[in-house]
Amino acid sequence: MTTEAQEQSAPLVAVASADAVLRRPEAGEHLLTAMERERAARFRHESGRTDFTAGHVLVRLCAARLLDVPVAGLVLAQQCPDCGLADHGKPYLPDHPGVHVSLSHTRGVVAAGAGFQPVGVDVELSTRGGSLSSVARRVLAPAELALVEADPEPERAFLRLWVRKESLIKIGRATLDTLGRVDLSALPLTVPPGAPLRSRYEDLHLLDWTDPEHAAAVAAVSTAPPRIVELTAVG
Template identity: 50%
Template sequence: MLRGTTSYGIGADSYDTVLTPLESARAALLVERDRLDYVAAHLLVRICAARLAQVPPWSLVIDQRCPGCGATDHGKPFVRDHPGLSVSLSHTRGTVAAAAGWSVVGVDVETTAGFRYDRRLAERVLAPEEVAAVDAAPDPALAFLRHWVRKEALVKAGHGSLLGPTTAGSGAAGASRRVREWTAGDSGAVAAGVSEQPLTLLRAGDGPYGQPIPDDRPGGP
């Protein structure tokens, strides 16, 4: 999670100079712990987008637009003045994730701490074969969350819906969709990213929030 000043010149302690008024207002409504996660995710997505756009992260404005009603206070995030650059972000207690790409991307992260598997929920949001696989897993709670983040990432990338069962397995992604999953080594949180192009996993470099560097270790950070 981003705290203090990053090597990019932005940090969670000065977010009000980087985030939009809407983002800052939402952050102000949260308790401190949740606010830091929210801010970190919104700063991180700017860092990801800036790497592709080759501009300073603080120069980017992240807006939202609902494809259904057209409202700008919710919906899929996008980078103002950078058409074609897709972004996605997610945060959970103590862990954040973000993605950017020149094709549509989606990312989701969930914490495993304290999560209890609810089979009734699984039956509402997963396909029957997935429920069976979760039930048979050594750790059903972890197996369910891995299916869930994959599904959330797919939906954020415009594939499928959260309403009703859906097949979230990698095979369902199709030839044009690439799915990558990883586990945060420090917190155990699970995450998934979806893109139509190859996904490069980045982690913070040595030192506090250093430059992101490629990380292709099995399981990821």
Template identity: 55%
Template sequence: MGTSGRPVAVVAGTDEVLGSDPAYERLLTGAERRRADAFLTAGGRADFVAAHVLVRLCAARVLGRPADSLVLEQHCPGCGSGEHGRPALAGLPQVYVSLSHTAGVVAAAAGRAPVGVDVERGTLPDSVRGAAGRVLSPAELAAMREHADGDAYFLRQWVRKECLVKLGRTTLGGLAAVDLSALPVGAGSGPERLSRHGDLYVLDRTDARRDAVATVVSTARPRFGPVAATLTGPRRPGSPKVRRT
């Protein structure tokens, strides 16, 4: 195995991921291609594809095997569709994966413990500000009003709660019932901060270079891995190595 199996997450630019391999779409399944082709904009399609490529690269790094040997599946327990739902690796139920994408930035995570990752751009869209009452608990709403940067507070709690949804710990309709007000929000000693919420590790990252805010949550202690090493990860013997400039 390429690493200890601890969940590893990576945040990267969409162009970084797609530029790492000119034949990246060969990794996608037919279902993924259909979903990608349904996007109305080229940017949205690129973000979707990049996230689905990156999650394979993260899993390849954890497993120490080529990304093109991994098949990503999604299954919705509600409607039974294989076109959406929580992602998983075919034939590898002991490996957990998660992915996220926003405009121009993607994130993915993989490990041998349940894991959820989410990323958003650092600038909060006006359309999202009005969602605070549906997303935050009463204690969080009070903390947001007192915080020096209310938008930053809301955005951090938003990505954390998105991770909890992906872990199956809550639903989109139940976000306000989850209270994360005890977790720190704001500048720490560096770009990352690790907290605990019950049995979960909550690792926050602020990526100023990509104007992104990301969080990875897991039952095991996660880490953010290096972008370059992930994008040039395990390859099949004899396969060409991607040059990075």
């Protein structure tokens, strides 16, 4: 496969504010299924409903770009492999079984990915409240924990590992119970704003990005090199 063909078939990853996604002329709750709208309605606060809706729209935008089809024709579904319910679990496109999708949302920021290869994405605000490191001993390998504790900014270092590991869960390479056995200590913890950082873990391609506009840590992982695309600019 040529380099151009590889780039065209690479998994697509997009990150944007929830508001920017929903400003797209084709975006809105009308794209969501009845199940998705029911789930959105469960959020107590409007901000939560907005983030949920934007995430489910952005993943459709990624898939539409990948497939070169109208976004309105894409149906997104989820199903839990453990309980079988369709209101949570790994997202998929029933009408396009050869396409893999992933999505993530935090306060005001959403991320999504779509590819012909398995893809997982995660986004977290760098300035989020609370202490993520409170769970560090449960989800980090010993070598990772040592790096985080020695880092001048341990919360930032932990957040970088956390989004990577969340991406691995979404691609099916780890679970919450096995995260402590996944050792990413060989990968750099510092990802300056600007160009994405690319690295490898076993057979996987990792993309790390610090999004300066949203003060967010983003990670994407796939068996092929993911690429970040802009999907929210309104022409």
